[in-house]
Amino acid sequence: MDATVAPPAPANARRAPAGDGSAQEIRLExxxxxxxxxxxxxxxxxxxxAAGELSVLVGPSGCGKTTTMKMINRIIEPSTGRILIGGExxxxxxxxxxxxxxxxxxxSVGLFPHQTVRTNVGTVPxxxxxxxxxxxxxxxxxxxxxxxxxxxxxxxxxxxxxxxxRQRAGVARALxxxxxxxxxxxxxxxxxxxxxERLQTEFLRLQETVRKTIVFVTxxxxxxxxxxxxxxxxxxxxxxxxxxxxxxxxxxPANDRVADFVGADRxxxxxxxTAVDAADLEQPPVLSAGAGLADAGALLDRAGAxxxxxxDGARPxxxxxxxxxxxxxxxxxxxxxxxxxxxVGAPLKAALATMLQSDAGWVAVVDGDRYLGVLTPSSLHxxxxxxIDGS
Numbered sequence: 001m002d003a004t005v006a007p008p009a010p011a012n013a014r015r016a017p018a019g020d021g022s023a024q025e026i027r028l029e030x031x032x033x034x035x036x037x038x039x040x041x042x043x044x045x046x047x048x049x050a051a052g053e054l055s056v057l058v059g060p061s062g063c064g065k066t067t068t069m070k071m072i073n074r075i076i077e078p079s080t081g082r083i084l085i086g087g088e089x090x091x092x093x094x095x096x097x098x099x100x101x102x103x104x105x106x107x108s109v110g111l112f113p114h115q116t117v118r119t120n121v122g123t124v125p126x127x128x129x130x131x132x133x134x135x136x137x138x139x140x141x142x143x144x145x146x147x148x149x150x151x152x153x154x155x156x157x158x159x160x161x162x163x164x165x166r167q168r169a170g171v172a173r174a175l176x177x178x179x180x181x182x183x184x185x186x187x188x189x190x191x192x193x194x195x196x197e198r199l200q201t202e203f204l205r206l207q208e209t210v211r212k213t214i215v216f217v218t219x220x221x222x223x224x225x226x227x228x229x230x231x232x233x234x235x236x237x238x239x240x241x242x243x244x245x246x247x248x249x250x251x252x253p254a255n256d257r258v259a260d261f262v263g264a265d266r267x268x269x270x271x272x273x274t275a276v277d278a279a280d281l282e283q284p285p286v287l288s289a290g291a292g293l294a295d296a297g298a299l300l301d302r303a304g305a306x307x308x309x310x311x312d313g314a315r316p317x318x319x320x321x322x323x324x325x326x327x328x329x330x331x332x333x334x335x336x337x338x339x340x341x342x343x344v345g346a347p348l349k350a351a352l353a354t355m356l357q358s359d360a361g362w363v364a365v366v367d368g369d370r371y372l373g374v375l376t377p378s379s380l381h382x383x384x385x386x387x388i389d390g391s
Contacts, residue, residue, distance in 0.1 A: 022051075022180060023051040023052040023180060023181075023211055023212055023213045024051055024085050024086035024180040024181060024213055025048060025049065025050060025051045025084075025085075025086060025087075025213065026048070026049040026072060026083070026084070026085050026181060026213055026215065027047070027048045027049075027082075027083070027084045027087075028045045028046060028047045028048075028068075028071075028081065028082075028083050029046060029081050029082045029083075029084070030044050030045070030046060030080060030081040030082070031044070031045045031046075031068075031071060031078050031080070031081035031082070031083060032044055032045070032078065032079050032080045032081055032238075033064070033067055033071060033076060033078055033079050033238070034079045034080075040237055040238055041064050041067040041076075041238050042064040042067050042068055042071070042078075042238035043064075043237055043238045043239050044080075044081070044239075045068060045081070045238070045240060047068075047232060047240065047243060049213055049215055049230075050213070050229070050230070051213050052211040052212070052213060053213065053214070053229040053230060054207055054214040054216055054227055054228055054229050055213075055214065055215055055216065055228065055229065055230050055231075055232065056216045056217075056218060056223075056224040056227060056228035056230070056231045056232065057069065057215065057216070057217045057218075057232050057234060058217075058218055058219065058220070058221055058224040058231055058232070058233055058234070058261075059219070059233055059234035059235060059261065060219070060235070060236065060261070061219065062236065063234040063235055063236055063237075063238060064234055064237075064238030065217045065218075065219075065234055066185055066217055067238065068215075068234075068238070069183050069185060069215050069217050070183075070185075071083060072085075072090065072102070072181070072183060072215060073090075073098060073099050073102045073104065073183060074090060074091070074095050074098060074099070077091075078091070085102075085180065085181060086180065100124055100127060100128060100177060101177065101179050101180060101181070102179050102180075102181045102182070102183060103173075103174030103175055103176075103177075103179040103181065103182040103183065103212070104174055104182075104183050104184075104185075105167075105170050105171055105174045105182070105183070105184045105185070105187045106170075106184075106185045106186075106187065107185060107186040107187060107189050107190050110170065111158040111166060111169060111170060111173070112158075113157065113158050113159060114157075115157070116154065116155050116156060116157055117143070117148070117153050117154055117155070117156055117157070117158070117161070117169050118136075118139050118143075118150070118154040118155060120158070120169060120173055121139045121142060121143065121169060121172045121173045121176050122135045122136075122138070122139050122176060123173060123176070124173070124176050124177040125138060125139075125176050125177050128177055138176060139154070139172075139176065140154070142172040142175055142176060143169075143172055145172070145175075145206065145209070146168040146169070146171050146172045146202065146206065147168055147202055148165060148168050148169065148172070153165065153169075162195075163190060163191040163192075163195060164191055164195040164198065164199055167187060167188060167190075167191060167199055168199070168202070170187065171187070171203070171206070175210065175212075179212070180212070180213065181212065181213050181214075181215070182212045182213070182214045182215075183214075183215050184214060184215070184216045184217065185217045186217055186218055186219070187199075187216075188200060188203075188223070189218070189219075189220070196223075200223065200226055200227060203227070204226075204227065216228065221261065221262050221263065221269070222269065224246070225246045225249075225250065225269050225272055225273055226272060228245075228246055229245065230243060230244060230245055230246075231243070231244065231245075231246055231249050233249065233257075233258050233261055233262070235257050241254055241255060241257050241258050242254035242255075242258045245273075246270075246272075246273040247270060247273045247274060247387060249262060250262055250266040250267070250269050250270040250273065251266075251270060251387065253266070267384065270384060270387070271347060271348040271349035271352060271384065272347050272348075272349040273347065274347065274348045274383065274384060274387045275345050275346065275347060275348070276342060276343075276344055276345060276346050276347070276348060276350075276351055276365055276375065276383070277344070277383065278344055278365070278367075278372050278373065280375070280379055280380075280382065280383035280386070281365055281372055281373025281374060281375060281379065282362075282373055282374050282375070282376055282379045283373050283374075284305055284307060284308050284309050284374060285299055285300055285303045285305050285308035285309070286308060286309050286311055286371075287299065287300075287308045287309065287310050287311070287320055287331050287335075288310070288311060288331065289310050289311065289312045289317055289318075289330070289331050289332040289335070290330055290331070290332065291330065291331050292328075292329075292330060292331075293324075293325050293326060293327055293328065293329050293330065293331060293333070293334055294325075294326070294327075294328075296308070296320060296325045296331050297322065297325030297326055300320075300322040300325055301322070305322065306321065306322050306323075307319050307320060307321050307322060308320050308322075309339070309364065309371070309374060310331055310332070310335045310339075311371055312332075314369050314370050314371060315366070315369060315371065316339035316341060316364040316366070316371050317332075317335070317337065317338075317339055318335040318336050318337040318338055318339050319335060319336050319339070319360060319362075320334060320335040320336070321336075336360070338360075339360070339364045340354045340355070340357070340358045340360065340363050340364065341354075341363065341364045341365070341366045342354055342363055342364075342365055342366075342375075343365070343366060343367065343368075344365050344366070344367050344372055348380055348383060348384060351363050351365075351375050351380060352380060355375070355377070355380070361376065361377070362374045362375065362376045363375050
């Protein structure tokens with residue numbers, strides 16, 4: 001670890017309150033870290049991590065991401081400034097008590113190899129003096145929450161788990177005592193890309209449930225964009241160049257350093273953080289699968305449309321070209337069957353991916369079982385540009 005050892009707490013230090021698990025704001029006020037040789041790790045940071053949000057620190061190696069995070073739980077002591085959690089200055093509380101109310105997840109997981117998963121996850125509750133029944137109930141609850149069956153995995157040792165399972169166990173251990181704050185230092189970088197994506201998805205689902213204040217360190221802008229409510233882009237010398245929601249960061253970089261870091265393909269990255277909105281949808285004529293072809297042809301002609309969406313009840317079932325809307329029979333007999341769908345509110349990236357896998361050149365947008373309209377390449381592009389102009 002690249003951490004300095006925290007000095008003993010002063011004799012008059014107050015005990016950190018145990019906390020009730022409610023998310024708390026973290027505020028850094030003019031925080032700096034200068035090492036004895038004069039190296040500046042972090043320079044005059046003023047940042048506020050909102051309660052219940054996942055804030056990401058991202059930037060090149062050596063920019064102070066991990067140093068900033070480790071100052072929050074005093075693994076590294078700040079040289080100047082104040083760090084407040086829930087309005088309380090962390091430098092004025094007992095360091096051991098402070099760390100017991102802050103969850104901490106690291107790249108190498110850090111599970112004790114000689115202890116079972118159940119014992120590992122219960123580490124902090126034991127230190128806090130919880131009774132055995134309460135610890136067991138909490139451990140079983142958390143293992144199930146992170147996708148590990150307590151009956152199957154609880155009594156296994158870390159070496160008996162896959163890399164992804166170990167990371168899940170590490171997250172469960174960090175959440176065991178219901179901390180107000182969760183610090184995560186590149187927690188998913190040691191697993192392969194497929195497992196990493198699954199862990200990210202599961203973690204987003206978990207955060208929807210627990211709503212902790214999370215500071216998440218990564219060097220991967222794709223991960224930052226996918227996970228973060230807000231992203232702080234840091235540069236050499238421990239400075240923050242921009243701290244903004246992902247859509248704003250990608251749509252309006254504050255300067256050339258931010259633009260260079262997020263990449264020339266930031267427009268594509270923005271697809272992942274821009275939701276499908278009903279206002280962006282096109283509304284081609286809607287045809288019933290059971291309608292007659294002559295009636296369908298007349299409707300398309302009146303609308304001046306070359307095709308229409310075919311519904312079977314309320315659900316899209318395919319499309320019908322105007323050139324095929326002639327003669328006897330029903331729309332169902334002449335339509336092109338199959339209609340790919342995405343839910344309203346899904347990322348534009350998901351809509352584009354679905355569209356590219358389809359021969360239709362469009363994707364239907366639904367709200368549950370209700371059809372709302374379609375996205376085409378042109379309307380998807382317009383939606384993306386509108387979101388950038390409005391950021």
